[in-house]
Amino acid sequence: MAISSSLSTALSGLNAHQVAIQTTSNNISNASNPDYVRQRTVFSSLPSINSIPGDIGTGVEISKIYRITDVFLFNRLSKTGEDLQKYSTMEKYLKEIATYFPDTEDSGLFKDIEEFFNAWQTLASNPNNGSAKVDLASKTQILSDTFHMLGNKLKDIQKHINDSIKTKTDEANNILKEIAGLNGKINAHEANGLSNANELRDKRDALEKRLKEILGVQIYKNDVQSVSAQGEETADYSKDYQITLGGYSLLNNTTYKKLKTIDVFGNTNIAIQKEDFNEVDITKSIKGEVGGLLNIRGYEFNTDTTPKDGTIGDILSSLNSLAQGMIRSINSIYSYSAQHTVQTQNNYNPISISPDMADKPLPMIEKYLSHPVRDGNMILNIYDNNGKISDNITVNIDSKKSINEILDDINSALNGKTDTTATLINGQIKFVTPEGKESPNILVKDDGSLLFSALNEVEFMPLSKINTTKLPIPLENGSFDLVVYNDNGKEIARRQIVVNMDSSDPKFSTLEGIISQINTPNIDDNNDNNPNNDIDDFYEARLINGQFILSPKNDNTYVGLDNDSANLGGALGVNKFLEGKDAFSINLHEKLAKDPSKIHAYKAPNEGNNEVANEMLQLQFKEITFYKNGQTIKNTITGFYRVTTSSLANETQNISNKKEITQTLFTSIQNEYYSISGVNIDEELINLEKFQRGYQANAKVITTINQMLDALFGIKQ
Numbered sequence: 001m002a003i004s005s006s007l008s009t010a011l012s013g014l015n016a017h018q019v020a021i022q023t024t025s026n027n028i029s030n031a032s033n034p035d036y037v038r039q040r041t042v043f044s045s046l047p048s049i050n051s052i053p054g055d056i057g058t059g060v061e062i063s064k065i066y067r068i069t070d071v072f073l074f075n076r077l078s079k080t081g082e083d084l085q086k087y088s089t090m091e092k093y094l095k096e097i098a099t100y101f102p103d104t105e106d107s108g109l110f111k112d113i114e115e116f117f118n119a120w121q122t123l124a125s126n127p128n129n130g131s132a133k134v135d136l137a138s139k140t141q142i143l144s145d146t147f148h149m150l151g152n153k154l155k156d157i158q159k160h161i162n163d164s165i166k167t168k169t170d171e172a173n174n175i176l177k178e179i180a181g182l183n184g185k186i187n188a189h190e191a192n193g194l195s196n197a198n199e200l201r202d203k204r205d206a207l208e209k210r211l212k213e214i215l216g217v218q219i220y221k222n223d224v225q226s227v228s229a230q231g232e233e234t235a236d237y238s239k240d241y242q243i244t245l246g247g248y249s250l251l252n253n254t255t256y257k258k259l260k261t262i263d264v265f266g267n268t269n270i271a272i273q274k275e276d277f278n279e280v281d282i283t284k285s286i287k288g289e290v291g292g293l294l295n296i297r298g299y300e301f302n303t304d305t306t307p308k309d310g311t312i313g314d315i316l317s318s319l320n321s322l323a324q325g326m327i328r329s330i331n332s333i334y335s336y337s338a339q340h341t342v343q344t345q346n347n348y349n350p351i352s353i354s355p356d357m358a359d360k361p362l363p364m365i366e367k368y369l370s371h372p373v374r375d376g377n378m379i380l381n382i383y384d385n386n387g388k389i390s391d392n393i394t395v396n397i398d399s400k401k402s403i404n405e406i407l408d409d410i411n412s413a414l415n416g417k418t419d420t421t422a423t424l425i426n427g428q429i430k431f432v433t434p435e436g437k438e439s440p441n442i443l444v445k446d447d448g449s450l451l452f453s454a455l456n457e458v459e460f461m462p463l464s465k466i467n468t469t470k471l472p473i474p475l476e477n478g479s480f481d482l483v484v485y486n487d488n489g490k491e492i493a494r495r496q497i498v499v500n501m502d503s504s505d506p507k508f509s510t511l512e513g514i515i516s517q518i519n520t521p522n523i524d525d526n527n528d529n530n531p532n533n534d535i536d537d538f539y540e541a542r543l544i545n546g547q548f549i550l551s552p553k554n555d556n557t558y559v560g561l562d563n564d565s566a567n568l569g570g571a572l573g574v575n576k577f578l579e580g581k582d583a584f585s586i587n588l589h590e591k592l593a594k595d596p597s598k599i600h601a602y603k604a605p606n607e608g609n610n611e612v613a614n615e616m617l618q619l620q621f622k623e624i625t626f627y628k629n630g631q632t633i634k635n636t637i638t639g640f641y642r643v644t645t646s647s648l649a650n651e652t653q654n655i656s657n658k659k660e661i662t663q664t665l666f667t668s669i670q671n672e673y674y675s676i677s678g679v680n681i682d683e684e685l686i687n688l689e690k691f692q693r694g695y696q697a698n699a700k701v702i703t704t705i706n707q708m709l710d711a712l713f714g715i716k717q
Contacts, residue, residue: 012059013698089292124613127601216287246285266305328570335569352427376448397449478565489606
């Protein structure tokens with residue numbers, strides 16, 4: 001074998017060790033780069049020359065430069081990072097929300113509620129004191145402002161989360177685009193089957209780790225390959241790459257789809273375009289950081305943009321339920337304060353049928369109705385003047401007829417049974433006496449045709465169906481007393497009115513039935529056999545355009561409620577102390593805010609009376625009903641609020657604990673991962689020394705061969 005062949009062999013060793021030194025140098029340079037995976041060179045012998053007595057080697061080459069990684073450990077790290085981002089995001093917002101709902105008695109809304117009842121106590125001690133009334137008005141407005149502030153703070157956080165979701169979606173789309181581009185480069189670089197796109201794979205790993213942290217995507221790869229060389233092991237995928245979310249493909253090798261943000265009642269959701277070009281909302285499939293944002297914000301929404309679920313949705317529901325419960329209960333007690341006449345605001349909006357519409361078939365005016373009328377039977381109860389059921393009739397309703405024709409059918413069925421007739425008054429169906437007054441003797445037991453529902457004639461519909469949907473504030477099963485006083489404050493008549501939403505008798509289970517109980521004539525309220533000094537002799541009750549009205553029949557009487565366990569005064573707004581229906585709208589009634597001197601502490605119209613103020617004081621200790629997300633909850637006002645703050649505090653602590661546990665797990669997996677894939681400076685310095693010695697040795701061989709050649713050439717000369 002020629003000396004020149006030996007020179008070539010040494011040169012191959014020189015070149016191989018130079019590459020090894022360059023690789024080691026690159027490792028050391030990237031020691032502080034968390035996304036870098038350390039690399040190793042694989043030394044392989046060059047093909048030998050067959051000879052006798054044995055093969056003669058021709059040198060060495062670097063056959064592969066590979067990453068030292070473990071894809072299974074990397075997947076565990078990515079998944080734990082996804083969970084950590086979720087809990088970290090949730091903890092951040094929960095702690096912010098918790099600052100507005102402190103779980104203490106001497107701050108926040110709890111203190112404002114306490115101050116509100118303290119102001120009532122001051123007024124009860126001196127019911128005619130003007131400064132006490134001004135203080136009560138001030139404390140009420142402070143309480144209302146706190147409700148508004150809390151509701152608006154939650155909405156501000158909701159808006160911030162929506163903005164963050166948009167930002168994170170843009171980031172995810174940029175990552176998808178980058179990964180698709182990297183996949184193309186990796187495929188081109190490794191197409192020869194020999195090269196390894198190590199740096200490109202490092203970049204892709206970092207991007208996919210971040211994408212998992214943001215959205216919790218699923219990443220699928222094929223053809224796992226394991227390499228064990230020079231004492232180092234690695235496992236990685238060689239081909240095929242897919243990213244999915246919620247079962248829908250986001251990326252397939254080099255092709256990707258952009259995520260889109262869509263508006264759902266003013267909130268940001270995330271959608272993807274399917275192959276048929278239709279968009280599908282995948283928000284509920286998202287995890288990671290955005291999943292944490294969604295858990296706080298919620299997934300379902302009311303038409304006013306507020307969420308129904310999630311942490312914000314739950315707290316807003318509690319806050320609105322608290323405000324609503326206070327409005328209903330406080331107003332119910334304040335309705336005890338007697339007044340000459342009662343006329344509430346519009347509590348609902350019936351559909352007004354004009355004369356020309358009344359003659360048209362129902363299908364032709366369907367667009368003006370809340371929903372179509374259907375064929376069905378309407379059952380009407382007929383009552384005598386003592387309020388007892390005397391008969392009932394069934395009327396077949398034909399949905400193709402006009403309103404006037406249906407009224408004719410109803411009146412034909414009523415003919416001979418009663419002198420009451422059905423007619424249109426101010427565009428609404430009413431049952432009236434021959435004198436033209438609304439009759440208490442006809443009530444709708446069952447509207448199988450849904451006629452009154454289509455017309456939004458709420459008073460004829462069962463309270464059980466409309467209580468939490470049509471009425472601004474729900475009623476409760478119970479009763480209330482209607483009390484009439486003379487101008488000296490003396491009680492002259494009292495009648496108990498029953499509200500029972502579970503009853504099959506519309507007398508007790510409809511608003512019209514409540515009106516009928518008030519207007520029924522032959523009830524001896526005073527048990528004195530005098531037919532001229534009962535409730536119906538002093539007042540007439542009506543429902544007109546959603547307003548509850550008590551009209552006096554003389555000028556010297558006052559009317560109020562008492563023992564209102566049904567909370568009718570609060571539900572319908574009889575003599576309001578508070579306005580509104582939730583945390584955003586609760587306020588001291590406008591007339592009382594403008595002139596606090598109009599605040600009354602009395603029940604009977606006597607300025608020295610403080611019965612309403614005393615009743616208000618007792619309210620803080622009573623269990624009342626709160627309606628939250630279809631559930632009925634019994635608790636005191638402060639008790640209900642304490643449950644809300646305690647639940648928030650517990651949730652915050654629970655998420656903090658989960659974050660701490662996940663952080664510990666993440667750190668453990670991260671350390672394990674970096675022990676394999678991270679750069680160890682000490683190890684690299686040892687390798688550097690080894691490769692340097694190898695380089696020097698090969699250089700020495702070349703020097704020696706060069707000396708041999710010089711000697712050889714000298715002999716020839």
